[in-house]
Amino acid sequence: MPLPQLHAFVVLAEELHFGRAAARLGIAQPPLSQQIRRLEERVGHPLFERGPGRVTLSPAGRALLPAAERALAGLADGLAAARAAGSGRTGRLRIGFAASLALTVLPGLLRDFRQRFPDVRLDIREMTTAPQLDALREKTIDVGLLREPPSGEPELDFRTVLSEPFVAVLPSGHPLAARRSVPLEHLAGEPFVLLPRAVGPRLYDRITGLCETAGFTPRVSQHAVEWQTVCALVETGLGVSVAPASIRRIRLRGVAFRRIDPGTARTGVAVAWRRNDRDPLVGHLLATVGPEPCDPGTSE
Known part of the structure; x- marks a missing residue:
């Protein structure tokens, strides 16, 4: 049923006066009469009873009015929802993140985004780097937060949001734990605990x-998918590790984190998204992230 006819009908039902209803609609009275007449032809019954100086709803009109009001209200709600979704004020944003980033950029990023866009539903999925890249290509997530982004990805774009140094992860009773910094070559004879290469090839490499x-190939004796597990295995004495500095926020009494000497080596965290993605929610998240990398510092 044409919406202009329903709108004209509802306004006339409220005013019960053709002149006032036409004025509200911003049209002349004859076009209003034509709209009402066409609607009555579709219904098959008069919608108004017209008399000298008065207009009242007919039984058919009284029956139609609630449905017409619901239809117009539903359309208004739908238009508002469409405008909100089109501008990125509502909707769902699926974000993949590496677990260790819950210690750094993730909490602040989500807090800032939610403050700016409280009606957007965030779907947060913990994923290592390689699965995030696959999920972006397969369009099962919209944005990824990962370490050591790859190069030469024709479908994806990346923006570095964090740059941090590496640290040595040692059992607290290890002789090197007594030092403030550890020359990396001093770990040459130690067994290592690292993430499997498959879950983060570039970080592993x-x-x-x-x-x-530093002159040696690490002897990897244990693998663990999450950095917290790496630290737990180091605490038991199964080996040492080299990890991003933010891992120090994992508080284990039996683990010591020490700067690596020299401290020039750094690792990057990036936000990743599909190239040419026009979803406004992705654009809003990128704006929240900002263009410049931050540095968590190197204090112990």
Whole structure:
């Protein structure tokens, strides 16, 4: 049923006067009469009873009015929802994140985003780097937060949001734990606990590359998918590790975190999204992240 006819009908039902109703609608009285007549033809019955100086709703009109009001209200709600979604004020944003980023950029980013867009539903999924990249390509997440983004990804874009140094992760009773900083070559004879290469190839290669630059290939005795598990295994004495500095926020009494000497090696955290993605929610998140990387510092 044409919405202009329903709108004209509802306004006339409220005014019960053709002149006032036409004025509210911003049209002349003859076009209003034509709209009402066409609607009555569709219904098959008069909607108004017209008499000298008076207009009243007919039984058919009284029956139609509630449904017409609901239809117009539903349309108004739908238009408002469409405008809100189109501008990125509502909707759902699916975010993948590496678990260790819950110690750094994730809490502040989500807090800032929710303050700016409280009606957007956030779907947060803990994922390591490689699954995040797959999920972005398969469009099962909209944005990723990952370490050591790859290069040469034709479908994806990346923006570095955090740059931090590496630290040595040692059992608290280890002789090197008594030092403020640890030359990386002093770990040459130690067993290592690292994340599997499959879950973060570039970070794994970055750490092993640092060791090779220091003159040794790390002997990896244990793998763990999460940094918290890496630290727990180090605490038991199964080995040492090299990790991003933010891992120090995992508080285990039996683990010591020490600066690596020299401290020039750094690892990057990036936000990732599909190239040419026009979803306004993705744009809002990127604006919340901002263009400049931050640094958590190197204090112990």
